[in-house]
Amino acid sequence: MEDIRTITVLGGGVGNARFLLGLRDHLAAASDPATVNAIINVGDDMWLAGLRITPDLDTVMYALAGVNDVQRGWGRVGDTERVSAELQAWGVGWPWFTLGDLDLGAHITRTALLREGLPLSAIVERMTERWPIGVRMLPVSDDEVETHVVTAEGEMHFQEWWTRHRAALEPTAFVSHGLESAQPAPGVLEAIEAADVILLAPSNPIVSLDPVLSIPGVRDAVLRASAPVVGVSPIIGGAVVRGMADQCLTAVGVETSALAVARYLGSRRDGGLLDGWLVDDVDAAAIAPLESEGISTVAVPLWFRDGPTSIAIARAALAVARGRMSPDGTTLGR
Template sequence: MNAGHRSESVPNASRLRIAVLAGGVGGAKFVRGLRQVAPEATISVITNTGDDLWLAGVRVCPDLDSIMYALAGVNDAERGWGRAGESERVSAELAAYGAGWPWFTLGDLDLGTHLARTSWLREGATLTEATARLAARWDLGVSLLPMSDDPVETHVVTEQGTMHFEEWWVRHRAALPALAFEQVGADRARPTPSVLGALASADAVLLAPSNPVVSIGTILGVPGLRDAVVSSSARIVGVSPIIGGAAVRGMAAQCLAAVDVDVSAAAVARHYGARVDGGLLDGWLVDTVDSAVVPELDSEGMRAVARPLYLSSLEQSAAIARDALAVALG
C-alpha cells in the first residue's frame, strides 16, 4: 500500500449514517472494508435482488447471500460464492431426479439459508423481514436491505432467446452476446420504507464497485429509488468497477456492451452522470492507472480521485472505502 493510502478508522464514525448500493462479490468486499474503517457507523447496504430466482422450490437470493456470508466470515473466498466447507449431496440428489438446474449447484449449507428464507416468505414475511431474520444469526455490523420486497428478476435477451440472468451468467458464462437486459417485475416494484429511510438519513451515499448494469443499474431501475438517491442531502460517491479498460471481475464488459457503454472508468462515470447535470455522482474513484481521466471528469462536475482500487485484501478494501468516505464527507 502506498504512502498516504491508509485504512485507519474514520473519526467520529459513530455519528455517521452511510447508505451503500451494492451487488454481490465486489459489493461484499467493499462493504467489508467499509465496516473495517467505520465500525461504529450505521451502515445500510441496499442490495440488488434482480439475480433472485425460484429453484427446486426455494427462493435463492445470490447477492444478499454473498454479502451476508462475506460479512459473517463464512463465505468461500476461493470460489467467490457460497459457503466455505460446503458439501453438495442434496444437489446431487436433485440432479439424479432431473430437478433444478444441474449447472447451478446449491451447497447443503447454502440450501439451509434458502429453506429458512422460503419458509418465512411462505408464512407471509417480506423479503426485508426474512433477510433480517437470516442476518440476526451473524454479527454483520450492517443492515442488509433488499432493494425491494417486490420480486424483480433480470432476464437477458440473446439471439438464442430470453433467459434468466443466472442462466446467461453461470451456464453460458456470458458467451452469448446480450442484446438487452429486462428487469421483469420492476414496473410493479417499489423501494421499501427501510431503503427510503436509509437514503433520506444518510450522511454519505456510496456506489460499490459492482456491475453498473445488472447490479447498480437494477437497483436504480426500481421506480422511485433513483429519485430517492438523487434527493438525498448526502454526497453520492462511486467506485469504478473498471480498471485500465477491463472489468475487475465478472462479465461487466459484456453487460456494458449491451447498453453501448465503453469499458472504461470514465465511460462508466458518464453512464451514471454528474449530479450537477441531473445524474448521480458527486464524486468518482478511479484506479491510479486511469488517473489521466481525473481532470476531465472534474471539469464535468464529478470530483474524481485516483487511488489503487484492487480489492485484493481486507486492508486494501478498507483503504478504498476510507477514500470513498473522504470524498463523500470532505
C-alpha cells in the same frame, strides 16, 4: 462535513461485499459509530427446485459473517454438495447451477418464511441476526423483480446467461420483469434520505446497480438526497475486476472504462448521480475530464487484495465525500 452518522451503500454481490467489509472494518478501527445501511440488488433472485434463491443478498451476508467461500466467490466455505447431486439424479433444478448443502439451508429457511407470509426484508433482518455482521442489510424491494437477458438464442434469466453460458452469448438487452409494479422495501427510501454519505459500491453498473436504481422511487431518492454520492469504479485499466460487466456495458453502448462508467452514471450537477468517483491509479487520465464535468475524481489503488486494501478503499471513498482528498489520492487536512 465532519460528522458522518449514517452511510448508505448501494450495490450487488461480490464487489459490494468486499467494499462493505472494508467499510465496516475501517469504521471499527477508527472507533467510528456510524451506521451502515446496505441496499442490495434482487435482480439475480429466482425460484429453483421450489426454493427462493437470492444470490447477491447471500453473498453479502456470508461475507460479512465471515463464512463465505472466497475461492469460489460464492456460497459457504467448506460446504458439500450432496443434496445438489441427489437433486440432479432426480432431474430437479438446473444441473449447471449447484447449491451447497449449507447454502440450501438458507434457501429452505427463506422459502419457509416466505410461505408463512413474511416479506423478504423481514426475512433478511431475521436471518442476519444469526451473525454480528455490523451492517444493516436491505433488499431493494420485497417484490420479485428478476433480470432477464435478451440474446439471439432468446430471452433467459440472468443466472442462466451467466452461470450456464458464462456470458458467452452476446446480450442485446436487459429486462427487469416485475419492475412496473415493484415498490422499495421498507426502510430503503428512509436509508437514502437519512444518509450523510451515499456510496455506490464497485458493482456491475448494468445488472447490479441499475436494477437497484430502477426500482420506482429509488433513483429519485438518491437525486433528491442532500448527502454526497460517491462511486467506486468497477473497471480498472479498461477491464472488469470480476464478472461480465464488459459484455453488459457493450450491450448498452458504453465503453469499458472508468471514465465511461462515471459518465453513464452522470454528474449530479447535470442531473446524474455522482458527486465523486474513485478510479484506480492506472485510470488517472479520467480525473481531468470528470472534474470538468462536476465529478470530484480521485485515483487510488482499487484492487481488493486483502483486508488492509479494502479498508483503504473505503476510507478513500469517505474522504472524497468529505472533500478531503486531492485528485492524486493525497489526504487533505484531517
